Amino acid sequence: xxxxxxxxxxxxxxxxxxxxxxxxxxxxxxxxxxxxxxxxxxxxxxxxxxxxxxxxxxxxxxxxxxxxxxxxxxxxxxxxxxxxxxxxxxxxxxxxxxxxxxxxxxxxxxxxxxxxxxxxxxxxxxxxxxxxxxxxxxxxxxxxxxxxxxxxxxxxxxxxxxxxxxxxxxxxxxxxxxxxxxxxxxxxxxxxxxxxxxxxxxxxxxxxxx
Amino acid sequence: xxxxxxxxxxxxxxxxxxxxxxxxxxxxxxxxxxxxxxxxxxxxxxxxxxxxxxxxxxxxxxxxxxxxxxxxxxxxxxxxxxxxxxxxxxxxxxxxxxxxxxxxxxxxxxxxxxxxxxxxxxxxxxxxxxxxxxxxxxxxxxxxxxxxxxxxxxxxxxxxxxxxxxxxxxxxxxxxxxxxxxxxxxxxxxxxxxxxxxxxxxxxxxxxxxxxxxxxxxxxxxxxxxxxxxxxxxxxxxxxxxxxxxxxxxxx
Numbered sequence: 001x002x003x004x005x006x007x008x009x010x011x012x013x014x015x016x017x018x019x020x021x022x023x024x025x026x027x028x029x030x031x032x033x034x035x036x037x038x039x040x041x042x043x044x045x046x047x048x049x050x051x052x053x054x055x056x057x058x059x060x061x062x063x064x065x066x067x068x069x070x071x072x073x074x075x076x077x078x079x080x081x082x083x084x085x086x087x088x089x090x091x092x093x094x095x096x097x098x099x100x101x102x103x104x105x106x107x108x109x110x111x112x113x114x115x116x117x118x119x120x121x122x123x124x125x126x127x128x129x130x131x132x133x134x135x136x137x138x139x140x141x142x143x144x145x146x147x148x149x150x151x152x153x154x155x156x157x158x159x160x161x162x163x164x165x166x167x168x169x170x171x172x173x174x175x176x177x178x179x180x181x182x183x184x185x186x187x188x189x190x191x192x193x194x195x196x197x198x199x200x201x202x203x204x205x206x207x208x209x210x
Numbered sequence: 211x212x213x214x215x216x217x218x219x220x221x222x223x224x225x226x227x228x229x230x231x232x233x234x235x236x237x238x239x240x241x242x243x244x245x246x247x248x249x250x251x252x253x254x255x256x257x258x259x260x261x262x263x264x265x266x267x268x269x270x271x272x273x274x275x276x277x278x279x280x281x282x283x284x285x286x287x288x289x290x291x292x293x294x295x296x297x298x299x300x301x302x303x304x305x306x307x308x309x310x311x312x313x314x315x316x317x318x319x320x321x322x323x324x325x326x327x328x329x330x331x332x333x334x335x336x337x338x339x340x341x342x343x344x345x346x347x348x349x350x351x352x353x354x355x356x357x358x359x360x361x362x363x364x365x366x367x368x369x370x371x372x373x374x375x376x377x378x379x380x381x382x383x384x385x386x387x388x389x390x391x392x393x394x395x396x397x398x399x400x401x402x403x404x405x406x407x408x409x410x411x412x413x414x415x416x417x418x419x420x421x422x423x424x425x426x427x428x429x430x431x432x433x434x435x436x437x438x439x440x441x442x443x444x445x446x447x448x449x450x451x452x453x454x455x456x457x458x459x460x461x462x
Contacts, residue, residue: 043351061455069268151286151462152279
C-alpha cells in the first residue's frame with residue numbers, strides 16, 4: 001500500500017527541527033510584537049495606544065534595542081524554517097495551496113464545529129491560515145526593512161507608497177499576525193494534543209477511513 | 211567578614227529591585243556610547259551583565275550593519291515645495307519655551323583634526339557654496355515631516371578647514387546643552403548640510419539658530435540644532451540621546 005510518509009504511524013507529526021524553530025519563533029515574535037507596541041506608543045499614528053504595561057523595553061530606546069535585536073533571531077529562524085520547509089518536503093506535502101472548493105467545504109465544517117483535526121495532517125482551512133501568516137510575516141519583514149532604511153532602501157519604501165504609509169502597513173500587518181496567533185491559541189486550546197505534539201513530538205495520526 | 215555574612219545589615223533581596231533599576235539606568239546612560247567606543251577600538255567593554263549587555267552588543271553589531279548599508283552616493287528623496295509640512299513640529303529635549311537665544315559673541319568653533327581652527331561667523335559661512343533641500347525629517351519616535359533647509363554642505367566646510375577626512379567621527383556640541391556625533395562617511399554625504407535657513411528664512415532660535423546640522427540620511431535627533439562647536443575626532447563621543455541608549459548610527 002502506498003502510504004504517504006507523514007501518515008506512517010512511527011513518524012512524528014512535528015519533527016524536532018520544527019519544534020525547535022517554533023519555540024524560538026514564539027520568543028522572537030513575542031519580543032517583536034511587545035517592543036513594537038512600545039515603539040508605536042512613543043508617537044501613535046492612529047488615535048489609540050497599546051496598554052502601557054504591555055510594552056517591552058521600558059522606554060523608546062529600550063524598546064528599539066529589543067526590536068532591532070530580536071529581528072535577527074526572527075530572520076535567522078525564519079530563513080531556517082523556509083529552508084527546512086523546502087528541503088524536507090514539509091511545504092510541498094502539507095502547505096499545497098488548497099482549492100477554493102476544499103476551503104469552502106472545510107470552512108463550513110469548521111464554523112459548524114464539525115471539522116475533525118488529525119495531528120500531522122493539514123486541512124484546507126489550516127493550509128490557508130498557515131500560508132496566510134507566512135505571507136504576513138514576509139510582508140512584515142519587508143515593511144520593517146522599508147521603514148528601518150527609507151533612504152538606503154528607498155525603492156522599497158516607494159513600493160509601499162512612502163514612509164508614513166509603509167509605517168501603517170507595518171502596524172496593520174502586526175494586527176494580522178496577532179489575529180492569527182489568537183486563532184491559533186484558541187485552536188490549540190480545543191485540541192490540546194497539538195501542544196503535546198509541539199513540545200515532545202507525537203506520532204502522526206493515521207488517516208481514518210470512515 | 212563571617213560576622214557580616216552572618217547578620218547582614220541590608221538584605222540583598224530588599225535592595226534587589228532598586229539595584230536592578232540603577233543598573234538599568236547605568237546601561238541607558240553609558241550603553242551605546244560604550245558600544246560605539248568598542249566599535250572604534252575593538253575593545254571588549256562588557257561592564258554590565260545579562261540582557262543589557264546582550265542588547266548593547268547587538269546594537270553595536272547593528273551599527274556595523276547600518277554603516278555597511280550606507281552609501282555616500284545614495285540620496286534621500288527630495289520633494290516639491292508644495293509637499294512641505296506647515297506648521298512644522300517643534301522638537302527638542304526641552305519644551306519650546308526653554309529655547310535658548312544666540313549667545314553674545316557667538317562663533318562656530320572648529321576643533322580636533324583640522325588645520326585651520328579659526329572660528330566661523332554667519333557671514334563667513336554664507337560666503338561658502340550654498341545648497342537647498344526639501345527632504346523628509348524622520349523622528350526616532352516614528353513621525354515624520356517634510357521641511358525645506360539650506361546652507362553649506364558640511365563636506366565643503368570640512369575641506370575648507372583642512373579636516374582629516376580619515377578621522378572616523380565628526381562630533382557636534384550645542385549651546386543648548388545638546389550633543390551628538392556622526393561617522394565621517396555620513397558627514398561627507400552631499401545632503402549633509404550646516405543649515406542657515408529654514409523654509410526660506412534665516413534660522414530662528416527654535417529651529418536651531420544660528421546654525422544647525424541637517425542630515426536626511428539619519429534619524430531626526432542626529433540633526434543637532436544651535437551648534438557651538440564641530441570637532442573632527444578619532445575619539446568616539448556619543449551624544450545626548452546616544453548616551454541614554456538610542457542607537458548611535460541611526461541611519462535611515
